[in-house]
Amino acid sequence: MADGAPSLQKLACRKLLVCLAERDFSRARAAAYYQAVKESGWPGSVEWVDSKGEEHVFFLHKPECDASD
DSSP: OOTTOOOGGGOSOSEEEEEEETTOTTHHHHHHHHHHHHHTTOOSEEEEEEETTOOTTHHHHOTTSGGGO
8 A cells, every 4th residue: 555565465374354433533544455455356254344433443442342343
C-alpha cells in the first residue's frame, strides 16, 4: 500500500482476518488494506469481521462484552 513496501501478494500466511469496530477511527484504512489484499493476487483467504456499534480497541476496555469474544 505504501510506496516501496513489499507486495501484499507475498504475504507468508494462508489466512488473514481483518477485524474492525464499526466506529473505529481507522476504519477507512482497514477497508483499504482488506481491498488491497483481495486485489493483490495473494493466493490465501481473507475475511472481514465488523463489530457493530463498537469503537477502536473496545475489547481492551470491555473484555466482558459479547463482541470481545
